[in-house]
Amino acid sequence: MKTPAQRGRGTRGLTRDEVLDATLALAEDRGLDAVSMRAVADRLGVTPMALYRYVGDKQGLLDGLVERLLREMPDDDPALPWQDRLRAFGTGIREIARRHPDLFLLLFMRPSVTPEARRPRNAVQSMLRDAGVPEEIVQPLQRLLDTIGMGLAASEANGRFTGPSEEIDAVYALAEDLLLTAIERYARS
Amino acid sequence: MKTPAQRGRGTRGLTRDEVLDATLALAEDRGLDAVSMRAVADRLGVTPMALYRYVGDKQGLLDGLVERLLREMPDDDPALPWQDRLRAFGTGIREIARRHPDLFLLLFMRPSVTPEARRPRNAVQSMLRDAGVPEEIVQPLQRLLDTIGMGLAASEANGRFTGPSEEIDAVYALAEDLLLTAIERYARS
DNA sequence: ACCTGAACACCGTTCAAGT
DNA sequence: ACCTGAACACCGTTCAAGT
Numbered sequence: 001m002k003t004p005a006q007r008g009r010g011t012r013g014l015t016r017d018e019v020l021d022a023t024l025a026l027a028e029d030r031g032l033d034a035v036s037m038r039a040v041a042d043r044l045g046v047t048p049m050a051l052y053r054y055v056g057d058k059q060g061l062l063d064g065l066v067e068r069l070l071r072e073m074p075d076d077d078p079a080l081p082w083q084d085r086l087r088a089f090g091t092g093i094r095e096i097a098r099r100h101p102d103l104f105l106l107l108f109m110r111p112s113v114t115p116e117a118r119r120p121r122n123a124v125q126s127m128l129r130d131a132g133v134p135e136e137i138v139q140p141l142q143r144l145l146d147t148i149g150m151g152l153a154a155s156e157a158n159g160r161f162t163g164p165s166e167e168i169d170a171v172y173a174l175a176e177d178l179l180l181t182a183i184e185r186y187a188r189s
Numbered sequence: 190m191k192t193p194a195q196r197g198r199g200t201r202g203l204t205r206d207e208v209l210d211a212t213l214a215l216a217e218d219r220g221l222d223a224v225s226m227r228a229v230a231d232r233l234g235v236t237p238m239a240l241y242r243y244v245g246d247k248q249g250l251l252d253g254l255v256e257r258l259l260r261e262m263p264d265d266d267p268a269l270p271w272q273d274r275l276r277a278f279g280t281g282i283r284e285i286a287r288r289h290p291d292l293f294l295l296l297f298m299r300p301s302v303t304p305e306a307r308r309p310r311n312a313v314q315s316m317l318r319d320a321g322v323p324e325e326i327v328q329p330l331q332r333l334l335d336t337i338g339m340g341l342a343a344s345e346a347n348g349r350f351t352g353p354s355e356e357i358d359a360v361y362a363l364a365e366d367l368l369l370t371a372i373e374r375y376a377r378s
Numbered sequence: 379a380c381c382t383g384a385a386c387a388c389c390g391t392t393c394a395a396g397t
Numbered sequence: 398a399c400c401t402g403a404a405c406a407c408c409g410t411t412c413a414a415g416t
Contacts, residue, residue: 014399037390047401056237059391106393108297111348140359143350144341147360150335151340159300161332170329171336178333181374182367203380226409236382237409247409 007044014046016054020064024103027065032102037061064113066106070116072096076123082131083180089124090149090176097153107150121146130185141186146176203235205243209253212293216254221291226250252303255295259305261285265312271320272369278313278317279338279365293346296339310335321376330375337364 022043027035037058041048073090076085097104124142133141150170152172155161161168211232226247230237244250265274265282286293302329313331322330341361344350350357 036388038388047296049392049402050400052391053399084340095313098206105298108343108347109294111351137359137363140356140363143344143360144337147340147344148333148337151336154297154340155332155336158297162300162302169328171332174326174329174333178367178371182370185370195387225407227407238411239381241410272381 012099014044014050014054016064018044019051019054019061019069023061023065024068027103028100032106035065037060043061051115059110062106063110063112064111065103066112067114067116069100069103070112070114070120072099073120076120076126078126078130082127084125085123085178086145086179087176088129089120090172091143093149093153094156094172097157101157104154108154119170128183131183133183134186134189137186141183148179200368203233203239203243205253207233208240208243208250209257210256211242212250213257217289221295224250224254224364239376248299251295252299252301255299255301256303256305258285258289258292258296259301259303261288262309265309265315267315267319271316271372274312274316275334275368275372276365278309278316278334279361282338282342283361286346290346297343317372320372322372323375323378326375329373334368337368341376 019040023035023040026040026043032037037051040061041051044050051061055064072092073096074088076088078085080088121142124145125138128138128141128145128186129135152175156168161171208229212224212229215229215232219228226237227238229239229250233239240250244253261281263277263283265277267274269277310331313334314327316325317327317330317334341364345357350360
């Protein structure tokens with residue numbers, strides 16, 4: 001099936017953003033397994049080797065996808081009560097998982113140590129401090145919170161949570177209850 | 190590099206277990222990326238197509254690996270206090286992640302709906318019931334507990350948790366505290 | 379029933395070359 | 398600086414054939 005191939009993109013200046021846009025689009029309508037250097041290059045009307053300048057290699061391409069996913073996290077609003085900010089964090093991560101079910105699993109495959117990964121992490125730490133959590137447990141609690149949020153979203157995305165969606169909502173509600181209670185308890189002490 | 194190839198395995202009867210043993214061994218000393226139908230077949234001195242009878246396809250091979258991982262979970266001992274059983278569950282899952290850092294990530298890629306996956310799930314539900322948790326929240330709490338255990342172990346395995354191991358221990362300790370407290374609270378009500 | 383052999387349609391990446 | 402073309406060493410899987 002040799003596609004018509006959208007040739008002649010006029011300007012030959014490719015950008016990293018264009019490459020990642022094409023990758024995301026490809027992943028969205030043909031699945032993560034269909035993401036290959038060659039397929040992405042095809043979509044851009046370019047040779048596979050042209051991508052290497054912008055993403056390094058295949059792993060770099062996937063890391064770029066993770067970066068994009070994290071960028072979809074809503075901004076933290078420090079003016080709100082910390083309880084609302086915590087809930088916004090949860091629904092934000094859940095919506096990303098629902099938008100990109102199989103891409104989301106990449107978040108567990110790579111450390112995601114990019115600067116973009118620091119934004120949600122800092123947001124969580126800031127809301128914990130505002131809640132009054134003592135400094136020595138801010139980091140472990142933030143890590144636990146991140147893990148729970150990502151873990152629940154990933155479980156929903158990969159189909160580990162079967163059954164009606166109310167049953168899945170119940171797990172999120174339980175997590176929220178657990179975390180709010182624990183934070184209040186640590187803040188008091 | 191054409192290896193000598195261990196030919197003549199005498200009996201030509203291959204088994205699913207042998208296939209998975211070879212896969213696990215390959216993954217262990219050359220990484221998950223090195224796991225291919227062809228490489229596994231080579232290790233068994235057999236043609237790639239011979240594997241299809243036992244594992245279906247590549248995805249089936251990986252699902253078999255997940256099954257093997259879950260089988261490493263220690264048996265639940267219903268005679269112990271539920272708090273100890275909960276801790277055993279946590280350390281069990283953590284040890285698997287440390288033994289097979291990159292294999293562990295497979296647990297988030299596939300639903301793992303095999304019968305072997307039901308064993309740890311049932312163990313957790315049984316300890317929650319013994320703790321006195323009301324029936325309607327046994328399932329959501331079990332799911333949350335599984336997710337936290339697997340999420341923490343995966344985070345450690347993929348390098349998302351950096352820093353000294355005491356910092357990682359602190360996250361596990363916090364999770365344990367949260368869960369024990371919550372279970373007691375739900376059991377009372 | 380169980381395994382082989384050849385073939386098909388793909389991969390990621392290197393390297394040298396073009397402009 | 399940015400991109401191409403050809404080549405290398407791989408993939409998973411189908412299909413027909415062997416025993």
